[in-house]
Amino acid sequence: MPRKPSADPSPVADFETSLEALEQLVEKMEHGEMSLEQSLAAYERGVGLYRRCQQALEQAELRVRLLSDPENPAAAEAFGTPRADDA
Template sequence: MARKSPAETSPVADFENSLEALEQLVEKMENGEMSLEESLAAYERGVGLYRRCQQALEQAELRVRLLSDPENPAAAEPFGTPRAEDV
């Protein structure tokens, strides 16, 4: 089975991969086996991973809000249901 390119990775998979990488990075840093320079590089990478995770969570929250908003007509329609203006 062919793997998806990074551009085709789903937001959920990207979040899970980023979170896992961040957890591994934190574990390495907590073990204290890195030099100062390696620790600084790991910290910088960790900040980037944290921001990716935070952004993915914000996007998911927005999607949930849009789908659960009673004033949003698209929220009440199941996917694939034609809207009146589409017919």
């Protein structure tokens, strides 16, 4: 049975979006044209983006571990990836 596409972005897409936003934020902060209050708000947003990136990377690592585990063939099916013996 095909999986339904979720309304949430994939962890990879979320990572890429968050990383791009973080890079842009850092670039703005490096120019030094922000007030102290703007810098603090930007730093707070940056910490949130960093945490989202970390979480997405952890999810990707878990997915790779599950898919690589020969003791858990159901994991591949859960992620919609055919098992090697099905190919």
